[in-house]
Amino acid sequence: MMVPRLAPKAMATKLVRVLRLQHPDYHYLKKVFQYTRELMEVGPAPPRKRLPALLTEAELVAFYDAVWTAQQLTHVIMLKLLLVTGLRNAELVQLRLADVDVHSGHLRIVQGKGHKDREVLFPLSVRGELAQYVERQWGQGATYLFESKRHRPYSTRRLRQLVAQYARAAGIEKRVYPPSLPPSVHHPSHQARHYQSQVTAPQWPYGRAQSCRVSGVSIVGCGGGI
Numbered sequence: 001m002m003v004p005r006l007a008p009k010a011m012a013t014k015l016v017r018v019l020r021l022q023h024p025d026y027h028y029l030k031k032v033f034q035y036t037r038e039l040m041e042v043g044p045a046p047p048r049k050r051l052p053a054l055l056t057e058a059e060l061v062a063f064y065d066a067v068w069t070a071q072q073l074t075h076v077i078m079l080k081l082l083l084v085t086g087l088r089n090a091e092l093v094q095l096r097l098a099d100v101d102v103h104s105g106h107l108r109i110v111q112g113k114g115h116k117d118r119e120v121l122f123p124l125s126v127r128g129e130l131a132q133y134v135e136r137q138w139g140q141g142a143t144y145l146f147e148s149k150r151h152r153p154y155s156t157r158r159l160r161q162l163v164a165q166y167a168r169a170a171g172i173e174k175r176v177y178p179p180s181l182p183p184s185v186h187h188p189s190h191q192a193r194h195y196q197s198q199v200t201a202p203q204w205p206y207g208r209a210q211s212c213r214v215s216g217v218s219i220v221g222c223g224g225g226i
Contacts, residue, residue, distance in 0.1 A: 075162055
């Protein structure tokens with residue numbers, strides 16, 4: 001039969017009767033309870049995971065508009081691929097030019113999750129822009145699809161900073177980071193669980209504004225746009 005658990009204060013009172021005889025100081029008590037936790041195999045509770053707050057349709061359109069206004073082609077292509085492929089942050093920033101096949105519409109992911117290689121499709125709507133971008137990167141002697149001025153691949157931290165930067169520029173007050181921008185329904189694993197509606201997307205550079213489906217917060221299905 002399980003003994004009822006004492007309230008923490010009541011247990012502390014019982015322990016005081018034993019510990020007081022030792023004339024303990026702070027460090028003595030700290031060590032006693034450290035060893036107590038170890039002997040009882042009690043560790044800290046795992047941190048509670050918070051689900052990312054998804055953007056509303058109005059916030060999503062404002063986010064895209066902020067990216068378009070900045071006219072940074074690298075950022076545009078990077079965020080498009082993030083949204084339409086469902087790639088993980090680390091997989092996206094580690095893409096090499098040699099991993100991109102614009103003719104077949106495939107991205108080769110090397111040593112992705114589970115240390116496995118796989119291929120990911122990207123939609124026809126981004127193929128033209130991506131082909132132009134890849135050609136430009138080859139001409140600049142790049143190795144990675146997305147490189148800094150020092151010819152180093154972007155970090156996942158930098159990717160998160162960019163998402164937060166454009167969210168601030170769009171006047172979005174909630175915390176926004178890549179998980180707030182779920183992969184679009186172009187990615188098969190997300191087709192069944194994301195809300196779809198109709199919205200007109202802002203015009204992206206090298207593309208045109210069209211009526212687009214929104215998946216959660218991700219605009220998809222725009223020919224020439226995201």
